[in-house]
Amino acid sequence: MSQPELVLASTSPFRRALLERLGLAFTTAAPEVDEQPLPDEPAQALVMRLAEAKARAVAASHPDALIIGSDQVASIDGQILGKPGGHEAAVAQLGLCAGRAVTFQTGLCLLDAASGRAQTLVEPFRVQMRALSPAQIAGYVDRERPFSSAGSFKSEGLGIALFERLEGEDPNTLIGLPLIRLVTLLQGHGIDPLTQGARPLD
Template identity: 70%
Template sequence: MSPPPLILASTSPYRRTLLERLGLPFATAAPEVDERPHPGESPSDLVQRLAAAKARAVAAHHPDALIIGSDQVACLDDAILGKPGDHTTAIAQLEHASGRCVLFLTGLCVLDARSGQAQILVEPFRVHFRALSRARIEGYLERERPYDCAGSFRSEGLGIALFERLEGDDPNALIGLPLIRLIPLLEAAGHYPLGC
């Protein structure tokens, strides 16, 4: 029996590029989900809820597919750092992170739309920032313009120069899709990146 079609519930080019590494055929679909946190919701609960909500939103239009949903937040001092959206906010985020540790939480949901069965998890990853001068922050933002990235950097690019060290099981989680944790979930549904 052939496995169900695979769909990534995301328009993120970063997640798409990560999933392409596995060599499995897949499609992408944009989930229509309100991403605002609920009052009192923890960052971990938020990313789990949103990963599942994205998968379910896409499953409504693809009832025979296996759907991958993912969401990520960056946390510093128990506060969520969103996507900066502009230069001023990015400067403030990086100045706040300078010399400190930022926790990234990535929610992952693999939903079999045929049965409604969902596997949901959270993958943590810690980024220890170097002490950053305003000039270095400005220089980085000028070159990379990471205004669409949580925490105001791209670790797969020049953002790596901002870090003192990284701590976690899967560096892909930092980019937005924890492939190491995803692979066994896909294999359980019949999608084998390395063959049967």
């Protein structure tokens, strides 16, 4: 029996780069999903719902595939931090986070499109931010321009200099895709990165 097509329901170059580490053949597809939270929706519920929604959004065009969906939000004291979208908002977000703990919740879904069965989970990751001066925040935002990143930083780049401590089981989670948990889900479908591998298809 042939291995099902593997699809990453994301256009994020960061998630694509993470999945490429596993050496498995996969394609990517853009999910059309409204990412606005529901009224009073907790961060964990939001990312789990959106991870599955993204996977299901591309299932119609990939009816026999295994589809990976993921979504991430940052929160501080229960307040969800969205993507800043611009310079002033990024500076304000980092000012709010400086010296405090930021929790990232990353939802992961592996959808068997053929059966409609979805496995979902949420992987948390906690970041203790340094006490940052206005000059440090401005310098970082000017250099990295993290306007499309939740929490206004990119941990895979200069953002690492903003952190005092990281707490979590999988550092890949902070970038956007919990690979350790994903490998476990894939192995449950007979796909083992340790015994089979290829380059991405697209």
